[in-house]
Amino acid sequence: xxxxxxxxxxxxxxxxxxxxxxxxxxxxxxxxxxxxxxxxxxxxxxxxxxxxxxxxxxxxxxxxxxxxxxxxxxxxxxxxxxxxxxxxxxxxxxxxxxxxxxxxxxxxxxxxxxxxxxxxxxxxxxxxxxxxxxxxxxxxxxxxxxxxxxxxxxxxxxxxxxxxxxxxxxxxxxxxxxxxxxxxxxxxxxxxxxxxxxxxxxxxxxxxxxxxxxxxxxxxxxxxxxxxxxxxxxxxxxxxxxxxxxxxxxxxxxx
Amino acid sequence: xxxxxxxxxxxxxxxxxxxxxxxxxxxxxxxxxxxxxxxxxxxxxxxxxxxxxxxxxxxxxxxxxxxxxxxxxxxxxxxxxxxxxxxxxxxxxxxxxxxxxxxxxxxxxxxxxxxxxxxxxxxxxxxxxxxxxxxxxxxxxxxxxxxxxxxxxxxxxxxxxxxxxxxxxxxxxxxxxxxxxxxxxxxxxxxxxxxxxxxxxxxxxxxxxxxxxxxxxxxxxxxxxxxxxxxxxxxxxxxxxxxxxxxxxxxxxxx
Numbered sequence: 001x002x003x004x005x006x007x008x009x010x011x012x013x014x015x016x017x018x019x020x021x022x023x024x025x026x027x028x029x030x031x032x033x034x035x036x037x038x039x040x041x042x043x044x045x046x047x048x049x050x051x052x053x054x055x056x057x058x059x060x061x062x063x064x065x066x067x068x069x070x071x072x073x074x075x076x077x078x079x080x081x082x083x084x085x086x087x088x089x090x091x092x093x094x095x096x097x098x099x100x101x102x103x104x105x106x107x108x109x110x111x112x113x114x115x116x117x118x119x120x121x122x123x124x125x126x127x128x129x130x131x132x133x134x135x136x137x138x139x140x141x142x143x144x145x146x147x148x149x150x151x152x153x154x155x156x157x158x159x160x161x162x163x164x165x166x167x168x169x170x171x172x173x174x175x176x177x178x179x180x181x182x183x184x185x186x187x188x189x190x191x192x193x194x195x196x197x198x199x200x201x202x203x204x205x206x207x208x209x210x211x212x213x214x215x216x217x218x219x220x221x222x223x224x225x226x227x228x229x230x231x232x233x234x235x236x237x238x239x240x241x242x243x244x245x246x247x248x249x250x251x252x253x254x255x
Numbered sequence: 256x257x258x259x260x261x262x263x264x265x266x267x268x269x270x271x272x273x274x275x276x277x278x279x280x281x282x283x284x285x286x287x288x289x290x291x292x293x294x295x296x297x298x299x300x301x302x303x304x305x306x307x308x309x310x311x312x313x314x315x316x317x318x319x320x321x322x323x324x325x326x327x328x329x330x331x332x333x334x335x336x337x338x339x340x341x342x343x344x345x346x347x348x349x350x351x352x353x354x355x356x357x358x359x360x361x362x363x364x365x366x367x368x369x370x371x372x373x374x375x376x377x378x379x380x381x382x383x384x385x386x387x388x389x390x391x392x393x394x395x396x397x398x399x400x401x402x403x404x405x406x407x408x409x410x411x412x413x414x415x416x417x418x419x420x421x422x423x424x425x426x427x428x429x430x431x432x433x434x435x436x437x438x439x440x441x442x443x444x445x446x447x448x449x450x451x452x453x454x455x456x457x458x459x460x461x462x463x464x465x466x467x468x469x470x471x472x473x474x475x476x477x478x479x480x481x482x483x484x485x486x487x488x489x490x491x492x493x494x495x496x497x498x499x500x501x502x503x504x505x506x507x508x509x510x
Contacts (some may be wrong), residue, residue: 002261093508106422167422167509168363171460205426213468253348254422
């Protein structure tokens with residue numbers, strides 16, 4: 001079956017309190033897409049964060065001593081570093097321009113997913129505002145999914161993504177940070193290959209693969225496509241969670 | 256523009272010497288897809304490796320002393336370990352069941368990309384045969400692309416992918432290992448966001464994002480879909496290479 005990923009048009013700038021589900025439904029109508037059971041909507045963390053009011057004005061932040069030290073090492077704004085620390089379980093690596101942390105949500109990322117881009121609050125100067133990740137992205141996805149079910153009757157999956165750097169390879173890729181109604185991992189252990197050879201390790205991070213596909217269509221900030229519609233996801237939908245994707249620390253050879 | 260990823264039907268089992276370009280063209284005809292300029296074909300490393308005869312019979316391998324030691328630590332077949340070492344620049348991590356290396360091609364992966372699945376040679380027992388990665392996957396992709404250009408006139412991109420594990424996250428994702436005629440990295444540094452804020456870091460690993468999307472459609476071995484057709488790749492095609500994706504060792508905080 002063909003997988004199709006369609007950019008959702010005319011999603012307006014998002015402000016705290018906006019109802020993303022309604023905006024997505026309006027955009028789907030504009031695109032003349034009628035949701036079907038099994039479809040998936042993928043949205044960027046940025047619009048979810050903004051709708052949820054996860055915005056901080058740096059002018060209100062007083063950096064701790066730890067933040068001041070880390071700011072020196074990383075050559076970053078101490079107030080930004082303070083928020084990064086508040087959003088993290090652990091700092092893994094620091095060098096000028098880069099702070100890699102374990103986010104409170106459990107995954108590893110740069111700057112705790114906090115950034116400046118595409119953030120504006122009425123009356124504020126953009127430079128002072130940053131967005132944090134949604135407090136509980138699985139729940140955020142579930143909430144959008146529920147509202148869309150109520151409005152349209154469609155049983156869909158909702159995936160919230162961000163752009164993450166990686167160890168070993170250059171460039172960012174779209175990565176799942178919130179999941180509702182689709183599998184994060186598809187476990188194919190025990191399946192047999194074409195010759196009956198039993199596959200040993202085949203845990204596929206299907207949600208991350210879809211996140212990459214969606215990010216490809218969204219492009220980056222300049223284009224401003226914050227949501228896409230997916231049809232033809234090749235695995236049965238089920239409840240799913242970000243937690244499936246997080247490698248336990250003790251099982252990670254690279255941290 | 257909608258991105259569509261379509262599985263290519265009825266690709267037969269591949270044996271050394273097979274002409275993949277011809278087989279892909281036949282499959283496209285079966286699927287009633289007429290290639291257009293800007294389309295991309297994504298194929299698994301496995302069928303490229305098999306067509307190129309990158310198969311080794313473990314019965315012919317005598318493990319070195321180093322391989323014997325590493326086999327003990329990793330609890331793997333010493334003959335397999337010998338080939339892993341031959342295919343690698345450096346061993347990064349070892350534990351029972353796992354050997355993570357820098358492949359001779361420059362990227363980090365488990366077992367140097369060598370595996371047993373879906374490998375069979377006429378007259379051989381499957382258990383004894385393993386496949387290595389293509390010797391030069393960028394060239395392999397270029398060769399397929401050239402032949403398809405000659406046969407169909409279409410200017411396409413060709414991407415060869417494998418399934419890679421990651422640091423920090425569970426599950427494998429489709430990952431680019433050979434690239435011809437499409438960008439591996441799309442460099443958006445210096446672009447501005449919706450509010451004119453200059454993006455600092457936006458090197459997007461577009462080829463890896465596409466690799467994930469393609470792998471999602473291919474599924475894993477049991478289904479045996481080794482190639483997909485892509486239309487709507489959102490970036491201009493250009494020459495590209497795996498080399499763009501490899502993070503220089505000195506610039507890698509996690510090895």
